[in-house]
Amino acid sequence: MSQTADHKLIRRFSVIVIGLVLLTVVLIFLARSLQLEPDVDANPSKRASAEQRIKPVGGVRVGAQGAAALAETQAATASAQSAVAETDGEQVYNGLCMTCHDAGVADAPIPGSDQMAQRLIEKGIETLVTNAINGINVMPPRGGDPGLTDEQIRAAVEFMLP
Numbered sequence: 001m002s003q004t005a006d007h008k009l010i011r012r013f014s015v016i017v018i019g020l021v022l023l024t025v026v027l028i029f030l031a032r033s034l035q036l037e038p039d040v041d042a043n044p045s046k047r048a049s050a051e052q053r054i055k056p057v058g059g060v061r062v063g064a065q066g067a068a069a070l071a072e073t074q075a076a077t078a079s080a081q082s083a084v085a086e087t088d089g090e091q092v093y094n095g096l097c098m099t100c101h102d103a104g105v106a107d108a109p110i111p112g113s114d115q116m117a118q119r120l121i122e123k124g125i126e127t128l129v130t131n132a133i134n135g136i137n138v139m140p141p142r143g144g145d146p147g148l149t150d151e152q153i154r155a156a157v158e159f160m161l162p
């Protein structure tokens, strides 16, 4: 092999090596720009939903700060409840009163029955409402749910009348 042939071979070889290095660099940048998996930390909504999923089920509230937070939650719950306070007698009745009154448990007067008519004649609606609010014998005050308002009880009693 002559010297010129050696030179030619070395030159060609170096061109190929440089070409390969350049190709490698190009491929690296290409791969980076194609990176499809988004960075979770960079996406606030993904991070928030992940934190939502892994957050503890319950929390403990201590001290004055905890008491304040608790009061706030209770106030929010109360206002949410009163906001949806249902004054539809049938709904109130079906939500609670029916557990005893539908089957006449412990002689609870069945709505629309003669027994209910009898009580209405004997006592009048005002007394029936008052007794439903305060309780009478086995009948617990407000049917056992102190959260029910006077209006809700009255509506339920009216629904029960024959």
Ligand code: HEC
Pocket (backbone or CB within 6 Å): 092, 093, 096, 097, 098, 099, 100, 101, 105, 106, 107, 108, 109, 119, 123, 127, 128, 129, 131, 132, 136, 137, 138, 139, 140, 142, 143, 144, 148, 153, 156, 157
């Ligand atoms: C735990 C069972 C129970 C539930 C729940 C219940 N009641 Fe009664 N209720 C009774 C019983 C028992 C009586 C009969 C009491 C008696 O006269 O001795 C009665 C009686 C009544 C009477 C007649 C009172 C009177 O002076 O004669 C009314 C009105 C009444 N209930 C309304 C309601 C309403 C409204 C609800 C739902 C908010 C309700 N009850 C939920 C058991 C229940």
